[in-house]
Amino acid sequence: MSELPQGSVIGILGGGQLGRMLSVAASRLGYRCHVYEPGAAPAGDVAHSVTTAPYEDEAALRRFAEAVDVITYEFENVPTSALDLLESLRPIRPNRRALAVSQDRIKEKSFLNELGLQTAPWAAVNSEDDLRAAADRLGLPAILKTTRLGYDGKGQVKLDDETDIPAAWASMNDAPSVLEGFVAFEREVSVIAARGLDGSVACFDPGENIHRDGILRTTTVPARLSPAQRADAVLVAARILNALDYVGVMGVELFVTAHGLLVNEIAPRVHNSGHWTQQGCAVDQFEQHIRAVAGLPLGDGNRHADVVMENLIGDDVNRVPDLLKSRDTAVHLYGKGAPRPGRKMGHVNRITR
Amino acid sequence: MSELPQGSVIGILGGGQLGRMLSVAASRLGYRCHVYEPGAAPAGDVAHSVTTAPYEDEAALRRFAEAVDVITYEFENVPTSALDLLESLRPIRPNRRALAVSQDRIKEKSFLNELGLQTAPWAAVNSEDDLRAAADRLGLPAILKTTRLGYDGKGQVKLDDETDIPAAWASMNDAPSVLEGFVAFEREVSVIAARGLDGSVACFDPGENIHRDGILRTTTVPARLSPAQRADAVLVAARILNALDYVGVMGVELFVTAHGLLVNEIAPRVHNSGHWTQQGCAVDQFEQHIRAVAGLPLGDGNRHADVVMENLIGDDVNRVPDLLKSRDTAVHLYGKGAPRPGRKMGHVNRITR
Incomplete structure (x- = not known):
């Protein structure tokens, strides 16, 4: 297992808020980030370099790959042609199989069922x-x-x-x-799981998610789970990561039902439902992902605080002046400019214990 | 009191690790940072822009000032001529008086004694x-x-x-x-204090410092102080900030003696002995400073964890592989390249409770 040396450059496909927080985490470990993003790139504010070009621009993709040591992504819908070119030049972590599976709901459900995991x-x-x-x-x-x-x-x-x-x-x-x-589920939880280059797996405590209009609103840790359910959730996540020979952080959304856990969806990247780790853990999901991609040892995922994460969506940003005055509350804004309905503008982590 | 709008640019004089962590904190609040640094700038890895020019380059200083909305610094030895020019173009926070006092030990001690505070x-x-x-x-x-x-x-x-x-x-x-x-002191503590644009003051819990060879090695919170000493430490810091009409974070180093608290030194900026706040508080000292400079409400300084901060100096970075494996330990590296004796390469925050 080779560790990426200090000062190396990590390429990130996608320049949204996830890339922004990945870049900050990479800086804590002494790395630089180069963001590739066709559109506006909030991640560019805290990245060493930014390439603004479409995923069809082969010359730009080639220059990007040559300027970085390893490539990761914050966004799983990168076109196959771009990935083919990039992969010929630099390692992509997590690997292509994880992307292929998660880009297609049918492939994803078939993969999960073949692993013996339940889905809807x-x-x-x-x-x-x-x-x-x-x-x-x-x-x-x-x-x-x-x-x-x-x-x-x-x-x-x-x-x-x-x-x-x-x-x-x-x-x-x-x-x-x-x-x-439809599944009659008691609640939805997600496990933010990581697998290192050496095959070791570490999971954060499951968080309990509330969605509205199809968008995540809050994640609360700890989730209301029995010890057995908690163990199951971690085992499900580990089975998925191992089967994919995965390297990096994955978000695994689970339905808790009377008949056990069902896998709702997997996301081969840092995940909105893992933002609570920024205030709850010494090593958050963003750093955990960078550690995996860089071949460093993973953090153990230990949680030292209870946290409620709330997304700030659209006009929710108007609450920021009040949120800034709230005790034990960390406000994270994405620098996105004007709010639009449904647009994720930031999030808040409230430490509750 | 006017709040700096989202997307505004904060200019930072000095591009070392303090500027680096200030820039990251500013990004969380939706701001961009522009770093001015004559030499190598680790802060540049996570800043929106970097100007590399000497403090004597009037044209560069002018362009820098015109590109930013407000100016702060991570380093108090900026030449007076540069400050004169910059101040004619943009607000500098903390103000010039704080800089003048802290740049000169005699001015500093006279100022403190005139406030009725003890020094050596x-x-x-x-x-x-x-x-x-x-x-x-x-x-x-x-x-x-x-x-x-x-x-x-x-x-x-x-x-x-x-x-x-x-x-x-x-x-x-x-x-x-x-x-x-020489002062016969029981221990050295420091108070990381902040004052907002509206005059409100907030202090973090005092930390207990250990120096070796004149360089800070560890800061431990909570410090071993009686409730009365704790209250005194906060009152001393508040008196200094109010007297200077200060805006921003200040590090106030205090000697604890049998005859009360003595002020050892003040630093008109975020301070190494406040790095523990990154793991101990929802709003850390870097964000607190940006909040003050941007005219936002201050965090209340509440501490939710006990932390031991240890500096990684020179070859201490060789311990990083082991530190990455330690439970409840956050590693912060500065991206500085080769270690030199006495050079601060990073720090570690260990959550102890």
Whole structure:
């Protein structure tokens, strides 16, 4: 296992808030970051270098790869052609398989089921007829999602009864889709898990998530889980990471049900539901990811405080003046300019014990 | 009181590790930083912009000032001519008076004594005769220091007895100096205090400092102080900040003696003995300083963990691989390249409770 030397440059695909916080974490370990981002890059404010170019610009991709020692990403929808080129020049961590699996909901669910892990019941949907048959089999209500590129509630629609089928399918624009049956779950938790270059695995305590309109609102640690559920959650995450020969941090979203844990979704990157670690742990998820990517030993994930993380979405930023006055509250803003509805502008970690 | 809007640029004079950590803190509040540094600038890795130019370059200073909204510093020995020019273009926080007082040990001690605060006994020394007279009055051992530009044990020499006088004076190269009498102190503590643009004051818990060879080695919180001493320490710091109409974070080093608290030194900036706040408080000293400079409300300084901060000096960085494996330990490296004896390469915050 080779450790990245001090002063090395870590390339980050994507320049949003996750890249921004990764760059800060890398600086704490003596590394520099070079961000590649086609659009506006809040990460650029705290990065050593920024390349602003589309993922189709081969010359820019090549210069970027040659300027860095290892490549990671904050965002899993990087085009395959860009990844092919980059991978020929520098290691990409986490690896391509993790990306391929998480970029496609059907691949993801198949992978998880093959590992013996439970998911919500699902069916591939490529036509209105498929959708009808799937609705029949899984029952309604259910959620129809495009297999690719969806996040934060985009590219998905809820079907309450059969009359919703034509409009739901039409809204998919013929994109390959998947129907997910509803799961009666008690709560959603997520495990932020990490695997090092040496194969060691470390997990943070599971956090309990509340979503609204498909967007994460709060994560609370500790989650309300029995010791057995807590152990299960960690084992599920470790099984996924090991199966993928994964290097880095992964967010694993789980449904807690009367019949055990179901895997809702995996994200091969630092995850919004792990932001609480910034105030709860000596080594947060961003540093943990950088440690893994750089071949350093992982932090043990030990939590020394209880934390409630709340996202600041859209106009929530207007609460910042009050939040700045709140006791034991860490405000994290992303430097994004004007708020828009649904736009993540920052988050707050409140230390509760 | 006007708050600096999101996206504003904060200029930082000095690009060392303090500037680096200030820039990271500013990013959390949605600000960008522009670093001005004549030499190598570790802060540049996480700053939006860097100007590399000497403090005598008027054109560069002018461009820098025009590119920023407010100016602060991580380093108090900025030449007066540069400050004069910068101040004519943008607000400098903390103000010039704080700088003038802390740049000159005699001004500093006079200021403190006029405020009714105790210092070690001292005498101005401008010749070998002065030194002889001062040694006679204050007694030996004592420490001879240049009045300006000394830090981390530079520009100071200890006198054990009268035979040391000629060599000690010769080592000062005729620089205006001050002899400080020895104080029998129980321990040294420091208060990291902040004052906002609205005049409000907030202090972090005093930390207990251990120096070796004139360089800070460890700071431990909580310090071993009685409740009365703790209250006194905060009152001393507040008196200094209010008297200077100060805006920002100040490090106030205090000697704890049988006869009360003596002020050893003040530093008009974030301070090495406040690094523990990164793991001990929701709002650390770096963010606290940025909040003050930006006109935002101060954090309340509440401490939620016990912490031991240890500096990594010179070859101490060789311990990093082991430190990365230690439980509840946050490693902060400064990206400085090769270690040199006495060079601060990073620090470690160990959460002890």
